[in-house]
Amino acid sequence: xxxxxxxxxxxxxxxxxxxxxxxxxxxxxxxxxxxxxxxxxxxxxxxxxxxxxxxxxxxxxxxxxxxxxxxxxxxxxxxxxxxxxxxxxxxxxxxxxxxxxxxxxxxxxxxxxxxxxxxxxxxxxxxxxxxxxxxxxxxxxxxxxxxxxxxxxxxxxxxxxxxxxxxxxxxxxxxxxxxxxxxxxxxxxxxxxxxxxxxxxxxxxxxxxx
Amino acid sequence: xxxxxxxxxxxxxxxxxxxxxxxxxxxxxxxxxxxxxxxxxxxxxxxxxxxxxxxxxxxxxxxxxxxxxxxxxxxxxxxxxxxxxxxxxxxxxxxxxxxxxxxxxxxxxxxxxxxxxxxxxxxxxxxxxxxxxxxxxxxxxxxxxxxxxxxxxxxxxxxxxxxxxxxxxxxxxxxxxxxxxxxxxxxxxxxxxxxxxxxxxxxxxxxxxx
DNA sequence: TAAATAAACGGAGGCGCCTCCGTTTTAGTG
DNA sequence: CACTAAAACGGAGGCGCCTCCGTTTATTTA
Numbered sequence: 001x002x003x004x005x006x007x008x009x010x011x012x013x014x015x016x017x018x019x020x021x022x023x024x025x026x027x028x029x030x031x032x033x034x035x036x037x038x039x040x041x042x043x044x045x046x047x048x049x050x051x052x053x054x055x056x057x058x059x060x061x062x063x064x065x066x067x068x069x070x071x072x073x074x075x076x077x078x079x080x081x082x083x084x085x086x087x088x089x090x091x092x093x094x095x096x097x098x099x100x101x102x103x104x105x106x107x108x109x110x111x112x113x114x115x116x117x118x119x120x121x122x123x124x125x126x127x128x129x130x131x132x133x134x135x136x137x138x139x140x141x142x143x144x145x146x147x148x149x150x151x152x153x154x155x156x157x158x159x160x161x162x163x164x165x166x167x168x169x170x171x172x173x174x175x176x177x178x179x180x181x182x183x184x185x186x187x188x189x190x191x192x193x194x195x196x197x198x199x200x201x202x203x204x205x206x207x208x209x210x
Numbered sequence: 211x212x213x214x215x216x217x218x219x220x221x222x223x224x225x226x227x228x229x230x231x232x233x234x235x236x237x238x239x240x241x242x243x244x245x246x247x248x249x250x251x252x253x254x255x256x257x258x259x260x261x262x263x264x265x266x267x268x269x270x271x272x273x274x275x276x277x278x279x280x281x282x283x284x285x286x287x288x289x290x291x292x293x294x295x296x297x298x299x300x301x302x303x304x305x306x307x308x309x310x311x312x313x314x315x316x317x318x319x320x321x322x323x324x325x326x327x328x329x330x331x332x333x334x335x336x337x338x339x340x341x342x343x344x345x346x347x348x349x350x351x352x353x354x355x356x357x358x359x360x361x362x363x364x365x366x367x368x369x370x371x372x373x374x375x376x377x378x379x380x381x382x383x384x385x386x387x388x389x390x391x392x393x394x395x396x397x398x399x400x401x402x403x404x405x406x407x408x409x410x411x412x413x414x415x416x417x418x419x420x
Numbered sequence: 421t422a423a424a425t426a427a428a429c430g431g432a433g434g435c436g437c438c439t440c441c442g443t444t445t446t447a448g449t450g
Numbered sequence: 451c452a453c454t455a456a457a458a459c460g461g462a463g464g465c466g467c468c469t470c471c472g473t474t475t476a477t478t479t480a
Contacts, residue, residue, distance in 0.1 A: 059460025232427060232476055269430025
């Protein structure tokens with residue numbers, strides 16, 4: 001833990017030549033990430049790497065060739081999940097009225113944080129250690145949120161005078177909330193409350209759920 | 211790393227009944243700490259615990275009984291070293307004129323930090339994880355420094371208008387200085403520079419070295 | 421001093437980490 | 451298709467972590 005150089009991202013010149021992997025290598029890599037995501041969600045970031053390799057039906061050596069350290073693997077999984085979260089925003093925006101999409105997405109955001117709660121300590125270490133990872137992902141998330149907020153404001157189903165960063169800030173309270181057993185409910189209510197505030201004074205009433 | 215509860219200090223009511231250890235247990239414990247301090251200094255906080263037990267001529271089980279986690283052991287060693295540093299302040303104060311004592315101690319402080327440089331990452335984690343450890347030790351250190359500064363000011367060998375916390379703050383720059391190879395020299399010069407500043411305008415010139 | 425018992429010891433065993441290197445597979449090339 | 455070089459595979463082996471529990475030792479009591 002001590003002397004090992006920090007596992008930072010490797011290139012400044014934006015991915016110059018990522019070199020296509022051989023077909024089998026790509027297959028194995030994908031499978032590993034898949035299985036690892038599951039394992040980390042279930043057992044935390046300390047999940048056994050040998051078990052992951054086993055479940056991916058791959059030798060332990062293969063795992064280590066693709067991901068030299070545990071942190072590498074965790075980082076990939078983390079980025080992938082953040083990406084999924086952001087893609088969900090686009091999808092929701094397609095399938096629902098803007099304000100509903102926003103609410104559903106925030107709800108999903110809470111779910112996502114919830115699954116990460118147990119890992120908070122080690123994830124925090126990873127995020128403070130690897131600042132690129134932090135700025136990349138938080139930038140990506142706030143961008144997704146911004147689009148949702150602006151779309152809803154444009155549609156007139158939430159008030160127009162709020163900034164996306166304010167909303168993110170409000171959601172940020174979720175991180176710091178104490179780890180009570182009813183944390184999940186609390187956060188759900190927070191989102192609803194936030195939405196009420198956002199809808200108050202909107203030009204249109206929304207034709208919404210429940 | 212993830213789910214294990216933080217290894218916090220255990221009692222609020224200031225050490226109610228620490229229960230005297232059996233003679234052999236105390237002996238083994240002391241030896242372990244001794245050896246561990248050496249090992250951590252040499253190999254970093256990732257030093258092999260089995261090796262430490264071996265060198266202390268003790269079973270691995272004994273080590274784990276005394277120190278349930280690596281962090282426990284690291285914490286004890288760290289506290290012990292901080293304590294030694296502070297005791298050195300008293301000793302120097304006895305054996306030297308106040309301003310000389312101050313300079314020598316700051317030099318020693320730098321040496322101490324130097325040996326901890328390699329461990330910075332994991333130590334930082336430990337110190338942010340265990341806030342009691344941080345406040346205890348930093349309090350102890352600043353108290354030691356305060357005495358040295360005040361004694362020198364009282365003796366008139368440094369100016370009277372400086373606050374110990376300012377000095378500590380100046381020394382603090384050492385932490386954040388980049389990890390260059392000449393770091394050690396730099397820090398030495400910083401201390402000298404600081405002393406010059408402190409002596410400037412003192413009521414008495416010091417009858418000092420070099 | 422001897423017996424009794426609570427405290428401490430210590431290492432075998434099971435598991436995970438990670439490296440190293442002989443074997444297998446893929447993607448070109450004629 | 452063969453053939454070949456490069457790429458990728460995979461697992462044995464060595465080491466460290468940590469737990470569990472049968473054995474040893476210090477202390478107390480008589």
